[in-house]
Amino acid sequence: MKKIINKPENYTDDMLHGIYQAHPDMVKYVEDDLRCYCTAQKKEGKVAIITGGGTGHLPLFLGYVGENMLDGCGVGSVFQSPSAEQIYNISKEVESGAGILFLYGNYTGDIMNFDMASEMLEMDDIQTRSIVGADDVLSNKNPDARRGVAGIFFMYKCAGAKAAQMGTLDEVLAAAQKAKDNTRTVGFALTPCIIPELGHSNFTLGDNEMAFGMGIHGEPGVWNGPVKTSRELAEESMKEILGDMSVASGEEVCVLINGLGATSQEELYILTGDVEDILKEKGIKVYRTFVGEYATSMEMAGASISICKVADEEMKQWIDMPVHTPFYTQV
Template sequence: MKKLLNAVDDAVRESLVGFGAAHEELVRVHLDPMYVTRAQPLLRGTVAVVSGGGSGHEPLHTGLVGEGMLAAAVPGEMFTSPTPDQIAAAYQAADAGGGVLAIVKNYTGDVLNFETAAELTDGLDVEQVLVNDDVAVEDSLFTAGRRGVAGTLLVEKVAGAAAERGDDLAAVAEVARRAAGAVRSMGVALRAPVVPHTGRASFDLTDEEVEIGIGIHGEPGRHREPFTGADAITAALLDAVTDDLRLASGESVLLFVNGMGATPLSELYVVYGRARTMLAERGVQVARSLVGSYVTSLDMQGASITVMRLDEELTSLWDAPVHTAALRW
C-alpha cells in the first residue's frame, strides 16, 4: 500500500487540518472533538442542517459545509461512524435557535450515534431524516434496510436550500424526506478500495470482473459479472434505479453520475452520455445534471448512477445558490 499519509491513525485529523487551511473563508475545523462548521454563523432562527459519517467519502460531508447547504459536518474515522460526543458538539455549535435537521445515511452505527447525540443535547430541537437510496440491497452487515449512498448529497442540497430561504424545522424536514423518497442509486466497482488501517483491498476482483451493487464502505455488491464495457454496466445500473423509482414517460429527473474515487472524469461522462440517452428513449427528461466524484469510497475505481424525480419545488431548491468547497453556483 502506498498512500500520501504519515501515521495511519493521524490520517483523518491531518486531512481535516489541511482542508480547513485550504478553505478558511468557508469553514472552521474543530479537532477536540472533530467536526466542521461554517466560518460565518447562521442568521438567528435559521435551521441548522447537519450531516456526517465515516471519513473516506470526500468531499461528502465536510466539503458540503457552507452557504446554501450544511451548517456543520461530523467526520468519523475511515469508514467508521462519528461518536455521539462529536455529533452533539456539532449540533450545539451549529444551532442558531431554529433547531437542527440531521441528515443521516442509513447505516446502523450512524443511526444509533446520531440518535444518541440528540439525547445528549437537552433542550435542543433535533429532527432526523434517513437517506436509504441504494437499490442494490435490502439488508447488509452495515445496515437494517437499504444503505444511504450518493443520493445523500442531493438531499443535503435540497434541505440546505430550504433552510437558507427561512423554512422552519418541520418544513425543512418535510422537504428533505420528500427528496429522500424521490432518489435512488446503484454503483459498480472495477477495483475495490484499499483501507489504510488494513492495507489491503476490501474484496478481490480479477481484471475481467466487475462488482455490481457495491456500497461506499467497500462492501461487496449484489453480484459479480464479466466486464463487458461501459454501456452494458450503465444499463444494468440505470435499469435497477429507474425500475425501483417506477419512472414514467413525461417525468423530469436529476441525473447524477458519481465517481467512487479513482475513476477519470472522462469515463464518468461516457456513463452519463449513455444513461441520458437511455432516459430519453423512455421519454424521461433530464432537467438537471451532476457529474463528478462527490461521494467516494477512498480509491475505489468505479461509479454510481443516481436519479431523483423532480417537481417544481425540488428543482427550485436544487437551483438555489450554494457556496461550499465542493459545490458552487
C-alpha cells in the same frame, strides 16, 4: 500501500488539518476537536443541518458544509462513525434558535450516535429531527434498510435550500423527505480500495472482474463477473432504478453520475451519455445533470448512477439554488 500520508493512524486528523489551513474563512472546528467540523459563517434564526460519517468518501460528508447547504459534520475515522459527543458539540455550536435537522446515511453506528446526541440535546431544550439517506436500490429489498450513498446529495440540496429560505424545522425535514422519496442509486466497482490503517485492499477482484451493486465500504454487491461496457452497465442500472421508482414518459429527472475515486472524467461522461440516451428513449426528460465525484470510496475505481425525480417546481428551485463550500460550488 502507496499513499501520500504520514502515520496511517493520523490519516483523518492530518487531512482535516489541511482543510482548516486551506479554508479558514469557510470552516472551523470546535471544542479543540478537529473532527467537530462546522461552518465558520453561522446564520442566526436558520434551521441548522448536521451530517456525519466516516472519512474516505470526500466530498461526502463534510464537503457539503457551506453556504445554502449544511452547517456541520461529525467526522469519523476511515469508514467509521463519528461519536455522539462530537455530534452534540457541533450541534451546540451551529444551532441558532430554529432547531436542528440530522441528515446522514443509513448505517447502524451513525444511527446510534446521532440518536444519542439527539437525546443529549433534548435535555438542553434544543429541538431536533432526523432523517437518513437510503437510496442504494440493490443493498436491500426493504427501502427502509437500504444504504445511503451518492443520492444523499439531493437531500442535502433540497433541505439546505429550504433552510436557506428560512423554512421551519418541519419544513426543512419535509424538503429532505421529498428528495429521499424521489431518489434511487445503483453503483458498481472495478477495483477495491485500501484503508490506510489496514494497509491492504478491503476485498479482491480479478483482473477482468467487476462487482455490480458494491457498497461504498466494500459491502458485497449482487454479482461479480466480467467487466461490462458502459452501455450495458447503464441499461442494467436503469432497469433496477426505474423498476423500483416509477418515472413516466414526460416526467423530469435529475441525473447524478458519480465517480468512486479513481474513475476518469472521460469515463463518467461516456456513462452519462448512455444513461441519458436510455432516458430519452423512454420519453423521460432530464432537467439537470451532475457529473463528477460526489461520494467516493477512497481510490476505488467505479461509479454510481443516481436518478432524482423532480416532483414539482419548488423542488426545481431547491436544486437550482447556488451553493458554495470548500469542495462544491454551484452557480
